[in-house]
Amino acid sequence: MHHHPENNPQYKGLTVNEGVPSPPVVNPYLRERKKRRNFTPAEYAEQILKGNVTVLSQAVTLVESQRSEHQAVAQEVIEKCLPHAGRSIRIGITGVPGAGKSTSIDAFGMYLVGKRNRKLAVLAIDPSSERSKGSILGDKTRMEEISREPAVFIRPSPSAGSLGGVARKTRETIILCEAAGFDTVFVETVGVGQSETAVHSMVDFFLLIQLAGTGDELQGIKRGIMEMADGIVVNKADGNNIEKANLAAAQYRNALHLFPLPPSGWTPKVMTYSGYYKNGIPEIWDMIYEYIDFTQANGYFDFRRNSQARYWMYESIDEQLKNHFYQSPEIGQLLKIKERQVLHSEVSSFVAAKQMLDMYFRT
Numbered sequence: 001m002h003h004h005p006e007n008n009p010q011y012k013g014l015t016v017n018e019g020v021p022s023p024p025v026v027n028p029y030l031r032e033r034k035k036r037r038n039f040t041p042a043e044y045a046e047q048i049l050k051g052n053v054t055v056l057s058q059a060v061t062l063v064e065s066q067r068s069e070h071q072a073v074a075q076e077v078i079e080k081c082l083p084h085a086g087r088s089i090r091i092g093i094t095g096v097p098g099a100g101k102s103t104s105i106d107a108f109g110m111y112l113v114g115k116r117n118r119k120l121a122v123l124a125i126d127p128s129s130e131r132s133k134g135s136i137l138g139d140k141t142r143m144e145e146i147s148r149e150p151a152v153f154i155r156p157s158p159s160a161g162s163l164g165g166v167a168r169k170t171r172e173t174i175i176l177c178e179a180a181g182f183d184t185v186f187v188e189t190v191g192v193g194q195s196e197t198a199v200h201s202m203v204d205f206f207l208l209i210q211l212a213g214t215g216d217e218l219q220g221i222k223r224g225i226m227e228m229a230d231g232i233v234v235n236k237a238d239g240n241n242i243e244k245a246n247l248a249a250a251q252y253r254n255a256l257h258l259f260p261l262p263p264s265g266w267t268p269k270v271m272t273y274s275g276y277y278k279n280g281i282p283e284i285w286d287m288i289y290e291y292i293d294f295t296q297a298n299g300y301f302d303f304r305r306n307s308q309a310r311y312w313m314y315e316s317i318d319e320q321l322k323n324h325f326y327q328s329p330e331i332g333q334l335l336k337i338k339e340r341q342v343l344h345s346e347v348s349s350f351v352a353a354k355q356m357l358d359m360y361f362r363t
């Protein structure tokens, strides 16, 4: 080696540095990650009942999972939590995009946590999430203040499946949240379609957030949504929008008078507020608690929850029958064939359906 020209002290050319021993390929400080042992359903339930939100989150993930082994665990956890659930006030919140739902939920949440000593879970049902594969509703970044609150649990809309499936998961998540000690549950949805009915079927109070618009706002609202509402609140009653908001509120009040008295016996109230400037928020909650007292006294509160339980029983049956049918491997294959035959008018849709159902019930 020493007779190599590089080792000659006179040598002025490029030299090769002496190497260092090459480090091990694997970082020695990285210990093999302990594989997390899966909790048993009893352990999940125990942690949830202790208010452990990390475990609550994991259980909600199981509820949302499509995998049947996850579903099996989830159902057991739910069953164990059920006796400890039901003690919250469940509030549905809807309004068109831009109505101020996230701003308001942020403001409502800070008020409930700060002034009413509540623990709040914010859930969502977003019908569009199936297509976009990612829901914005219930997103933490939209609710900056409450997302930093330890007394608030935020969970975006489950993203996969039919509206019925998504709604069922949200309803089951309500149970887990209640078992974890959350005494107020918001279920947010966009006021644009079927999802309000789903939300209405799982809450005690349905709040409709409206905007004062151009004076023809009443034409824009679907009668169905207004009929479902237990309270209508006109947002953005601030600055030079106050008068318009008051006018809109008066119009909603008049419109509501034309509807028959709802089965709750409660005449829906209309109020104005500003979610952004946090004006009128205590009044909204006084109204909601007044409604709860009123319906608890006249029995409607329990009646509504019982009807909802019955509704969800049938919904679950429907959903599971459907899943079982579509997930059966024979049907999966046959579906493609029959679909093609129907498209080529080789067989009518009714006959095709009957053939597949006959086969399903025979196996």
Ligand code: GDP
Pocket (backbone or CB within 6 Å): 095, 096, 097, 098, 099, 100, 101, 102, 103, 104, 235, 236, 237, 238, 273, 274, 275, 276, 277
């Ligand atoms: P969402 O789509 O229903 O969730 O509505 P956002 O909460 O995102 O609000 C839509 C827009 O309206 C945002 O630019 C908000 O800053 C604004 N906004 C929300 N609440 C109020 C309010 O009370 N007053 C005013 N002036 N603007 C508001």
